[in-house]
Amino acid sequence: MEQTFAYMNNRPPLIDAHNHLGRWLGADGGWVPADLAGGAPGLPWTVPDVGALLELMDGGGIAAIVNLDGRWDAELEANLDRYDRAHPGRFATFCQLDWSLAAQSDDFAAALVASLERSAAAGARGLKVWKTLGLGWRDTRGRLLLPDDERIAPVWEAAADLSLPVLIHTADPPAFFLPFDESNPRWEMLKANPDWSFHGGDYPSFEQLMWSFEALVAAHPRTTFVGAHGVDAEDLPWLTRMLDAYPNLVVDFSYRAEELAADADGARALLLRHADRVLFGTDHFPPEAEAYASWFTLLESTLGLPPHVLDGIYRGNAARVLELELEAAS
Ligand SMILES: [Zn+2]
Known part of the structure; x- marks a missing residue:
């Protein structure tokens, strides 16, 4: 325990590798659906006051935050101006792609690659892909686009050429794909949020999405690829096999604290085995000190990770993957 306390007093300034600082929430704070194919201008910023955010970061030992909300073109510029350029070293904004183009032409990959090149030139530090790749976007014939679709392969190759890591969210908890009734292990949650269900229709199964994700990474x-939310954090043996098999895969466990705590032994084993492949990320926006504190408790006390593992998860791994310069903040 003494070692833990010593560490807590000397925790390195960390990087939150999964957060949202852009403008895509409705005025009431609710989600704007459908990946916001329209413009974001007019919507409020998730973080109303950047100065207050910097104070929270300085007080809480947060060196830098990854902002996944850069979208593309004018919206990317607005995010870069507000964060990365105004506060060098403290923020890394990712771009996104306009997947609605897939429904307009069979030759959409070239347009997506061109967009990615523009975003990289503007200063985007990575590409964020929402779970709607697999569950929302459709091609010209109305079929859902899956992550491993051959037609979008040029996008992933371009990301490699441009040194942009791809933070990708695929699927959702497996229960969201099971029948929508009282037999569902997350029935209460789904009853309150019926649009979280991906059961029925032409939705792929959870397993199909995991196969597609693996085919993509392979x-x-x-x-x-940064697998958001641990990809399938309810199946740590599966995730361990994935990390064993694919050196180009790293994960963040944002929003999956409960799953890690539920299998503390399994989580600890995975984090020790792949100490250099896990990024700290909260997906808690706007950022709050309490959210960071609860992660510290989980990683340092519940899981009892040793300092060298914590250093990598909190900071070193993200700095390597994102090629971040941290002088300004440390
Ligand atoms: Zn997120």
Whole structure:
């Protein structure tokens, strides 16, 4: 325990590798659906006051935050101006792609690659892909686009060429794909949020999405993929096998603290085995000190990770994957 306390007083300034600082929430704070194919201008910023955020970061030992909300073109510029350029070293904004183009032309990959190149030139530090790849976006014939679709392979290769890591969220908890009734292990949650269900219709199964995710990571070994939310944090043996098999895969466990705590032995084993492949990320926006504190408790006390493992998860791994300069903050 003494070692833990000593560490807590000397915790290195960390990097939150999964957060949202852009403008895509409705005025009431609710989600704007459908990946916001329209413009974001007019919507409020998730973080109303950047100065207050910097104070929270300085007080809480947060060196830098990854902002996944850069979108593309004018919206990317607005995010870069507000964060990365105004506060060098403290923020890393990721771009996104306009997947709605897939429904407009069979040759959409070239347009997506061009967009990615523009975003990289503007200063985007990575590419964020929402779970709607697999569960929302459709091609010209109305079929859902899956992550490993051959037609979008050029996008992942371009990301590698441009040194942009791809933070990708695939699927959701497995229960969201099971029948929508009282037999569902997350019935209360789904009853309150019926649109979280992906059961029925032409939705792929959870397993199909995991196969598609694995095929994607396997097909593009030059591309670094950050699996959001641990990809399938309810199946740590599966995730361990994935990390064993694919050196181009890293994960963040944002929003999956409960799953890690539920299998503390399994989580500890995975984090020790792949100490250099896990990024700290909260997905808690706007950022709050309490959210960081609860992660510290989980990683340092519940899981009891040793200092050298914590250093990598908190900071070193993200700095390597994102190629971040941290002088300004440390
Ligand atoms: Zn997120």
